[in-house]
Amino acid sequence: PAVLDLLAPYPTPDRIRRLGHSRLATRLSRNAPRMGTRLADEITTALAEQNVVIVGTSAAETVIPKLAEQLSALQRQRSEVATEVEALVQAHPLHPVLTSMPGVGIRTEARIITETSGKQFATAGHLAAYAGLAPVTRRSGSSIRGEHRSRRGNKKLKRVLYLSAFAALQDPLSREYYERKRAQGKSYNQALVALARRRCDVLFAMLRDGTTYNAGTPTAA
Incomplete structure (x- = not known):
């Protein structure tokens, strides 16, 4: 300006x-x-x-x-x-629910609402798969080549959940989980994706039950 x-x-x-x-x-x-x-x-x-x-x-x-x-x-x-x-x-009913999670601000909340509105997810795994955060197993014939990051899913939702995980590193519990993954030999990006995947499980429970985030576990609003 x-x-x-x-x-x-x-x-x-x-x-x-x-x-x-x-x-x-x-x-x-x-x-x-x-x-x-x-x-x-x-x-x-x-x-x-x-x-x-x-x-x-x-x-x-x-x-x-x-x-x-x-x-x-x-x-x-x-x-x-x-x-x-x-x-x-x-003014959205999910506002107090979503913003209770560390690393979720107005823009992140808006994207989550936009990309998940009107969709039903049977399990946390389904939400993670939709967001492209669930690892996929590569197969070649009868051999299995291990798990790799998915290149599918909703890229907008995946990006916002990844950035949200990065912002959540200020939260002690999130930082502890991230550091634990780093200690296991995971790269910076791998550890962040793992954190985003873990937070996706919590997010699923929050959206399903209308509960707020509290010390890593959703609690009744």
Whole structure:
């Protein structure tokens, strides 16, 4: 937002250069208080290193402000939609259930609701298979080659459960389980997938019974 706010009225290197470092830092800091000065330093350094006028600069002077305004409008619209979606999710009956689990925020909750709504899962294994978190056994003729990560399933749900497991590493019980898998020789990704799979079992019970998460075990809401 800070850079878009700058480019709308100052779309060329020459205009930004004439603005000066002090005023440049002040303008950038309006929308980026923590990094305004650093951005000004980087821009000023880049301008000092430029010794060639690039062909098309005059054309860019016309195009860039319009693009900056369009992007700013899209960002505002995205923020408005996000606010509306957040309100809808918070009003959903499953909101207190899902957000009780460590690592589950509004966006994660929205994705879980979206991807599981209207679907019935007989067991936790069925939910895990749907999410692509259940390992599959590879067979070749009469031989079995062991279990491998599934490449099937709902990729959107799988990704959000994986990222949720990563966020849950701040939770002591989740971290303990993750570290135990690492100690067993599993890689970083394998340990996270294992944690996501374990959390999927708990999530299934929470969705089935309408119960909240409590120390690794769903409890009645």
